[in-house]
Structure formats: C-alpha cells, structure tokens
Amino acid sequence: MIERSEHGLENPEAGRNAGWHGNQHVRLREAEVTAPPAAGKGRLRIITLGSAAGGGLPQWNCNCHGCRAARRNPTLRNGQMTLAVSADGEHWFLINASPDLRQQIIETPELHPRNGALRHSPIAGVILTGSEVDAVAGLLSLREGTAFSLYAHPDVLAVLRANSIFDVLSPGLVPRMPIALGKPFEPALPDATLSGLVVTAFPVPGKVALYREGADASEGDTIGLELQCGETRALVVPACARLSPELADRLRGADLVFFDGTLWTDDEMIRAGLSEKTGQRMGHMSISGPDGAMAALEGLGIRQKVFVHLNNSNPVLRAGTPEHARVEDAGWRVAAPGMEFTP
Ligand SMILES: [Zn+2]
16 A cells, blocks of 8 residues: 655554655555664764754843853854764755754764755754744755755644745655654655665653643653664664653663753743742753662663753853763763764
C-alpha cells in the first residue's frame, strides 16, 4: 500500500515510518514497520549552533549580570538552542529552529550553500522537540523556496497549523512529518536516500509551552530525541522537569547526552529579581542540588554530558565562575556556539 500525500500535512495515523521514496511521500505497511530501521551508518557529528534558553544571551530587555557582561564581551554572546546533526558530514538535520537561526547558519560553514550551486542548502530537515517560541520561530527564516522535511510530534504540528504564518513554508516543499513516540525513524535526504541517522522521540516530564498555558497538556509538549548512528547513541533533552525512572533507563550508557541546563538553582530567577517563577514552575529541573541534573545523571554511565538550553541568568555560562568550575569538576561541559561533538 502506497499513499501519496498531496499536501504533506500530518495525519496522525500516517506518521509512523513516513518517508520519501522517489518524489512520493509514502507510508510503509504495518508489516514493514515491525522491523526497526537498521542502526544507521556513518559517523555522528553534532554542532551546537546556539545553547541559550529563550531570550538568548544577551536578552534584548535584560540588564542582569550575565546579559550586561555579554553586551561588553561579544565572545560571551549565545543564541537560543539549535543543534545540527549529521551522519555523513554533508547533509544536516537541525534540532529545533531558534529565532537566531539565520545568524547561526551564517556562522556555521557546514550549513552554507555548496559552491557552484545558485540555490542550495545542506539542511535536509528540521526535527522539533516542542512548540516553544525558541524552538520554532526560526522556521520562518527557512522560507525562500528550498525543500527540506519538518519532523515534529502531532501536537506541535497542530500548533504550526493553527498559526498560518508558518504556511510561508510551502507544504509542497516542506512536508510536515508527524513523529510517533517510541518508534525509530530514519529521516530521508532530498534525493530519497536514507540519512544514516536513526531518530527515536520519547516523552520527557515537562510542561506545555508558556503561550499555550491553559490549553490541555499533552504528551508532545516536551520530548527528547535519541540519535543513533552505527553503535553510537546520543540523546538530546533540552527541557526536563524531573528524571523519571523511564528517562534514566533511556539515558543509561549513552555516548553523549545534551541535557536541560536552564537554571543553576530553582529560585535563581526570583532571587535575581527577573521573574516570579521557579524552574519547576517553568518545567525545568535545576543543575545543582540534591534533585538537580548533576546529581540525577551521576552514575548512569554516560560517556559525555553537556548542558544546553542555558538561561542568561545561569552563572555556568561564564567561565571563571565557581558554578562553572563545579559543573566541569562533575564531568560536564557547557555547550557554546560552534562546538562540535563526535561521540
Ligand atoms: Zn539577563
């Protein structure tokens, strides 16, 4: 059974194992999907285009210590979190599309159009982990008529569909592919060959996007991604309210984990006078403390641990602070723009 999708828009049932074959968007038969994709081929490369949380560093209207320092010192500046991942070093998938994406692409030679092609991009697709503004607004910068695939949970695709400005990404050029949680898929390249990268989305304890509070929380509001290439396994968890036993099992033994580093302490933004909200209220566990991420991920046998999605109030963003030293002493790294990881 092959179904042609005329519009590329999601049909939750069509989500599983959808892919490109020739110029057709097809759904594989259930019989074919029982076997998960092969473990992928190539060598995993991940570049952090930006690692800041919503607002970036500096944030336009913020005069906190971190934002003032970043205005004085350009090397401290950091865009909102977007990662680029590749299995072949030639084609790249973005994980989230931050409002800073245009500048982040300019600063990343791997993502520039190939020499000799008038219109081209190595970006083969975008995979979203939620519907927060800092994860989706950069999609608007990817208009201009180049094809790529957009992968997201059906709840996130529903948000994009409800906001017609995202229709600047013509469905004919940018098919929207629903992700089913727990089902591995291998994103396709523009020539319909497989990317060598196997992706599995999974639910993470969290909360609905700020601008959607009042709407019913749903499983797609906060997801993590597992990336597999050959024997290598990396995980991306940009937002996490607490480490559930299921999540701990998934992280255990990974080669590389990018984890929610939004806040150093739960009341950090309140004490700095920046907000009335705790980290927990925003759906983020803090880095420090007995229930924090450093303690929770200790002992899971993870080879490389990296904090991403760092709020501008977080002192670990500034090398030389005692908090930065504690993170490094605990075996973690703090992601900065332009870092590359080859687990
Ligand atoms: Zn600030």
